[in-house]
Amino acid sequence: MLPPPTPENLVAFWPVGVSVVAPIAVVLAVLYLLGAVALWRRGRRWSALRTISFLLGCGILFLTGSLGLNQYAEWLVGALVFQQITLMTVVPPLLIVGSPGRLILRATPHRGIGRVALRVAHGGLRSRVASAVLHPAVAIMVAAALYLGLYLTDLVSVAIALPAGHELLLMTFLVGGIVAAVPLWSSDPLPRAPSYAARLADVGVELQIHAIFGLVLLRTPSLLFSAFSSPPPSWSVDPLFDQAVAGTLAWTYAELPLFVILIVTLARWGRRDAKLAARHQPRHEADLEEYNAYLASLERRGSSSAGDE
Template sequence: MSTMPGMPGMTQELPPWTVGRVLAFHPTVNLPFLIGCLLLLGLYLTGVVRLRRRGDQWPMGRTVAWVLGVLTIALVTCTGLDQYGMQMLSAHMLQHMVLSMFSPIIMLMGAPITLALRALPASGRGRRGPRDLLVSLLHSRYVKVVSHPAFTLPLFIASLYGLYFTPLFDFLMRTTLGHELMMVHFLGVGLLFFWPIMGVDPGPHRPGHLMRMLELFIGMPFHAFFGIAIMMSSGLMVTTFAHPAASLGVDPLSDQHMAGGLAWAFSEIPTFIVLIALTFQWAKSEERLSRRKDRTADRDGDKELNDYNAYLANLQRRSGVQQQS
């Protein structure tokens, strides 16, 4: 029999997994995550409203991206899926993958840091307000370290292998608090990993588009291999889900293989989404650079091109003089 989350000794019989039961709003909703999602939505929309009242524009696409990102968090933490995540590895893995590989990408497209920098009021002389604290944090040594690929990539990999392939997972899954801490950790790791890669918000590390793609491709093979290792395992890797409730009607080893398939699939889908986003960003960057060069040429009469042509003509004259001599 399975133990009810946070209530040792009490059993919780769940019916077999169906889409309707998983997506249904559960009576024992995860209150901390529900409050957190409402705060994330409220703070972001407050910033958008403040900009609009000030006469500034904010792209609707960014607002939609943020709302969708927060809704994906609520979808895997505030519905029946959260209950199944305490009793089935496949359900838990789906939560993990969404929170670490899907929600962060969509949320970062909403540019929350940029919105905060624009919406927060500037402080008076000699005072430090929320905006000043945010700017100081972005330029702090701590953020430079935790947002550097040398930190985010090992953390991203360790969150997979160091958790599921060690006794740490079973230890955390003993209580609801441990399960919730894992969910918060997955979301935080995903945000840190994709923040410099997406490059929408300002940050200490802003490599070129090719380097961002390289960072993405370095991490994804580790993720894919993790999923394949679980899919091909012949024994149970964690003991938490070794004895699922009979009402679920699942075989723990088959469920583990399904969890591995989910992990493998999520190494492909987010990569595709990020590559599309980076391609559009790259194209827009080149377009802005071209317009800037055109404006500069209009102001100075195409001085840069004339200087380059004069340089080539000078080289040709020197070559002719050397040949005559």
């Protein structure tokens, strides 16, 4: 039996029972560093900020699956929701800002098996499946399914009771978060580039989903989840309080990354419009000068006609 979920136990490293997402984080970090180092050795540039962002995402992913919080997530819905928010809204943007797709294209040799791998990657990226999966509407469906659908129907209790059910949930959260975040964050070439208006609409709907989810958990006076209704008595944890903690996390922790996306999207939109305006400015000035010259010529003709009379 686990000891009581004190703050020290929640943040302690648990080498036994580490989630599968922890070794995945290590593998991703190693592969990324190998690609970045390969470029640096060839004298080719690769952003240190991108590297830091990706490695930070890997580090948070590793901690999510290796700290004591991971052990308690099968008993406390607040711990599971914290893991979910981290895997869906915190880790994916950090990984995507690292531009791993662009790194693969630059670091992979364009001969031998590397050439084959690049062709497969290009083919997959241009496929109809990729275009459909990366549609902005999919991000909304993912958020609705993994927050409202999973919890408000108590499917989460069914899933976590399955053998390796917790691991399955964590992997689903991570993959769903990446799929939802790519259209919003990626600077790599995509089969479908959503407009800034579509991105803002996406973020707005996701904010509402988190708000509804959090409000339901906070305001419901009864227990919603059978799997989290009976924590060990020795812990002295009120399951209703635990449920309220999960709702508070949805209201606060889950919303912050989306507000960052909102600010970044507005900033990018403004920069794009400024560039377009600057690009069209010389043509506009030339047209204006031509028009002024035309008016001046008309004025000269009028003056000369008046003088002749």
